[in-house]
Amino acid sequence: MSKGGSQLTLFPEPITGARRTRQARTRMFFALWPSEEVRLALARAAMVIPPGDAARASWVRTERYHLTLAFLGEIEPRQAEAAERAATEVRVRPFRLQLDTIGHFEGPNVVWIGPQALPAELTQLKAELDRELLRFGLPVVAGKFTPHITCMRGVREAPDASPVRIDWTVSEFVLVKSVLKPGMSRYKIVQRWPLQPEIGKLALEMPEPEADPGPEPGEHGSPGSA
Secondary structure, three states: OEEOOEEOOOOOOOOOOOOOOOOOOEEEEEEEOOOHHHHHHHHHHHHOOOOOOOOOOEEOOHHHOOEEEEEEEEEOHHHHHHHHHHHOOOOEOOEEEEEOEEEEEOOOOEEEEEOOOOOHHHHHHHHHHHHHHHHOOOOOOOOOOOOOEEEEEOOOOOOOOOOOOEEEEEOEEEEEEEEEEOOEEEEEEEEEEEOEOOHHHHHHHOOOOOOOOOOOOOOOOOOOOO
């Protein structure tokens, strides 16, 4: 519709003429990432777990094994940058994690392998990461923290599995993004952070240098030297 040579529209552009573009979102999470040795041990343990209803059960691929620390969900690039800044503030020493429990979640029908006892460092890592994420304005999922590595899906009942023991030396944590592809998704590590104690604590634990007792008698022109 036009009048006097000008075109009228029911949805005019804003006065500034600028349009707000929607930023692409990516599903991301922080996790502990097993070494290849630990992945193989997890795979061997998973293969002997009774699947129950074998027609519904499926084993998780070894390259997807991870222990989630914080699930961020679908976030924008600016939020991903904030998450990386938050992670740099975490200071926790490396620790040993013993994976010795086979568990089951009824809701999602998954079987997992995890630790029966939580090392103090893992509890501290989770607490510090959540605190920094909140400080940088990132979402944190509330609820009980049950560290686990999902190894089977489609299992309706808890399996009667043999005991398992896998020792894992944890020396880093990672930020992972889920890359969607037709019919599947894969995980890609975005950034790694080595575990290390607080600088202040490290300084307190370092032994003080021994005081120099000075030259022995007879050395460097001291009394009694030749």
